[in-house]
Amino acid sequence: MRVLLIEDDTLLGAAVRDHVLADGHAVDWARRLQEAEDCRAVATYSLLLLDLMLPDGRGLDFLRQLRARGDITPVIILTARDQLSDRIAGLNAGADDYLVKPFELAELSARIGSVTRRAVGQPATSLSIGDVTLQLAERSATRKGRALPITAREWAVLEALLSRHAGVVSKSEIEERLYALDAEVESNTIEVYVARLRKKIGHDRILTERGLGYRLVREG
Amino acid sequence: MRVLLIEDDTLLGAAVRDHVLADGHAVDWARRLQEAEDCRAVATYSLLLLDLMLPDGRGLDFLRQLRARGDITPVIILTARDQLSDRIAGLNAGADDYLVKPFELAELSARIGSVTRRAVGQPATSLSIGDVTLQLAERSATRKGRALPITAREWAVLEALLSRHAGVVSKSEIEERLYALDAEVESNTIEVYVARLRKKIGHDRILTERGLGYRLVREG
């Protein structure tokens, strides 16, 4: 497996490179985004390890551009311990996973394994927007990192909304997602659940697009 | 890292091998203890994955001999779901950790990570959350350092919960762990044990996640 490491710190970069090499992967090490672009021009990588704080620009923008171009190469971002917003932004920008510095090298191996094992197109383990995160595997949700008490139906509605990031989701789409074919035709159940969700995650986190549906927003 | 997998079941063995390979480790797969000995004669391993039920002898004796020879290679044992006594015997014989079949491959990765990260010779002899501790080898439990009178079934339920730290464990998962294949289909046995455990360790140390399962908390 060929890995592109994008990291400006010499010490950390060398440690990561050696460890990933020891795991049996080929590693190219770029110290700047420009170098990273050059590497990508001449080689194809199975995985990118991307530090978000780099001397020549925001790693985040690099990642966004990558995804905007339709590139689905797995990306693991490396962020500073206190930059929680960076991690969230990174995931929203299309990162597959993240590691908080300083991290155990063994942890790096585990993340590399899980990210590359995950089939392309398979849903990630969590969905989030702003400070609200949905753990898909656990069927749980957190807000600002703390557990958010949420019922099964509420969770499903939130997942339906989150699955389209900040896009509009119609009421009928949500209904189809919540109920089997024996649809509930009448009543305003979805409206009720949206109201209940708003109470829990913030009233203005869910916008109403009249006649179209609902839309999540990053910040209320 | 080089791993020796000792497992006679073809299906399970192949799955484990592929998964550990995907994690970046080298894997040698022995179907019998004799093969395992041969492998160990020509290679050095960082980790052994040892099934205790093998056609040509007790894996337990293999493990005991290993330790008697002073070998401190980490060993994770794989045991059938209802062989609780095997697990305990395995830990007493010098295993570093164990996995109950069937297990999630992701769980395997996690255990491999933690076992190898852990300094050699510091096996996980106990699990704990808050002031409640389970001694795996002794099959006993303590609360606030004092012995907690507990029955076998209660212990098993608590172990099932603790094995996932503070994560949610479903009733069916607990059932699968307590009973062999001839599952008990009806009755609310698990609920009863949860109730009894609550009486002993504190009513609100075990949260009910409606429709999902149960979850331990550090503080009641």
Next chain:
DNA sequence: GCGCTCCGTTCAGGTCGATGTCAGCTTGAG
């Protein structure tokens, strides 16, 4: 064997939270 205790399991009845429905109100487009 006999009586005893302990443990695992089952059962019945009670509790409580999740769900869906509705009525009356608010809001925004035209």
Next chain:
DNA sequence: CTCAAGCTGACATCGACCTGAACGGAGCGC
């Protein structure tokens, strides 16, 4: 302004869950 779309508090219902009690089997001391 008018009216449809949407919002929200209240509430009946239902099923998941809790719990005390009881039953029967296993083990043990005598």
